[in-house]
Amino acid sequence: MTDLISVFDRIDGYRDEIIQLQRNLTARVALGPDNGGRGEHEKTAYINSLLETLKPDILHEVKAPDKRAHNGYRPNLIAKWEGRQKAPMVWVLSHSDIVPPGDLSLWETDPYELMVDGDRIVGRGVEDNQHGFVSSYLGLKAILDSGQPLKRSVGLVIVADEETGSDYGLRYVLRHHKAYFRPEDLIIVPDAGNEEGTMIEVAEKSMLWLKFVVTGRQCHASTPHKGKNSLSGTAKLILALEELNDRFDLIDPLFRPSQSTFAPTKSEGNVPNVNTIPGKNIFYVDCRLLPQYSVDEVLSASREIAASISSETDLQIEVEPVHRQDAAPPTSPNAPVVEALAGSIKRVTGRQGKAMGIGGGTVAAFFRKEGLPAAVWSTCPDSAHQPNEYCLIPDIITDAKIFACLYQGEYDRDTT
Ligand SMILES: [Zn+2]
CATH class of the missing domain: 3.30.70.360 (Alpha-Beta Plaits)
Incomplete structure (x- = not known):
């Protein structure tokens, strides 16, 4: 048994760290050429430096050629830490790029300058998808900093170009480096969710x-x-x-809306x-x-x-x-990744996770098309792409704990 309680205590103390990470990520504007930018380089370089501090066994920058972008490529990162157990390993995929802020008059603050109001942090990208990166990164950092052995191997993938088609992001990564991923791995994409953190998305229209x-x-x-x-x-x-x-x-009740x-x-x-x-x-x-x-x-x-x-x-x-x-084949509502997520949610919040289908458009579909079962999940207010995009510090803390449970393989096995 690992001492998850001490890991959770560490995560509870990460408030200042969360604000600092979110501030630095938000200030590094990552807009792809289709959105009028030159790419995700600055933000990805910053993320790379964060990952390096956790001493990964593998840290691989995958450069997807794109003439329109700075230095002619779009940056993707694959980092891996070896755990004690052979299988399954846990992958968490986040994306670095953002959507433009849109009409600036609808924003109450500068979208690229973090605003903190109690537990609420506001800025372009704070939820979509910095919440996903920050929570998955801090969950791992808490385990490693506690000096406890990492049980499962953990991979963090940070991709470019999620908002404009993924040709230079996950699709490129899967085309050239699919061998990193195996069907028995637990693949999580924290890029959509609900306020309760109970929606585990397994299928798309x-x-x-x-x-x-x-x-x-x-x-x-x-x-x-x-x-x-x-x-x-x-x-x-x-x-x-x-x-x-x-x-x-x-009508298919797995989906919301169901038609x-x-x-x-x-x-x-x-x-x-x-x-x-x-x-x-x-x-x-x-x-x-x-x-x-x-x-x-x-x-x-x-x-x-x-x-x-x-x-x-x-x-x-x-x-x-x-x-x-065209819809990818769905991840089974009984897939190991769904059970592991539901068990970890139960362990941390006591809530019951539920497999669901949504209207489509997440990168998980590219994994599913390659026969890799992936689940989309996070605890978030769903303010992505809106003016005054925000996320809540307690949600990031909750999700960091849930990732820590997944990384250590310690969660409720019976969630029915
Ligand atoms: Zn997103």
Whole structure:
């Protein structure tokens, strides 16, 4: 038995350390080229220096070539500490990149300067995904600093490019260094969660983003009969597309929400003035599909609906998929990683973890596609991508303890 209580005591004393780490991480702006930045180098170099202080057995920088980025590459890190037991080992994957702050007038403070208000810390990246790195790192540091032997081998992976497709992040790492990971390893991605820390995400919906181009004929608004109003046609089409909810109405209680969703989202500007009938209107629909449905099925249903509105309105309508991500095979709700997480949550908070499916978009899907069962989990208020993004210091402390349980293999085995 290791002395987890003394490890927990150490973690309880990490408040100042958490603030310091979060401040330094937030100040090192890690924006990828697709988000108007030059990459994650400064932040990753800082993380590298933190990992070095814990004397890893392996510390490997994986450089994904990207001409647009500083020095022509995007930095990824793989660090590993050997434990006493052969298997299973624990991997925790966090991402270094952030999304831009968006409209600065919506922020109450400078997004890149940490603001601490009691237990709340505010800044771009503090939750997404610095919370994940800081908690997994401090859980390990507490064990190593306590002088106790590390029971399981532990790997921390810090990837670039999570927010813009992962081509230079996890996908690159898996393409070139998949051998680090084995199917029996416990792979955790602390990049989504709920306030109670009970949501263990094991499955994702397929993603399909559709672009609709509605073309009519522009004319003066005082003589609408001389044109074909693409905006009116768009309105009809958006309402008609609600039929997708009825056609694909399966309910799967593993998921939240439990059905497929079809949400009209972005609308491109049409005419700059009020007195012109728009000849062209472009909008998008974000579809999240239960894995029971094929993406192609939904694509052809959308085209069918568009065709019927086209013949009804005499407008030309094109439907184009601009992004699709077919769902990866889910991690089993009974997989060892789910049981280990649920047991550790129980041990630390007394709460009951629950396997669930979500709308999609986490990097865990890339592991799952390679036959590596991964679970997404963290205790967080879910303020990612919002202005005034924040996280709570007690949540980071809780999650650091949960990671310590996982690293030492000490948790409740019976969580039913
Ligand atoms: Zn994230």
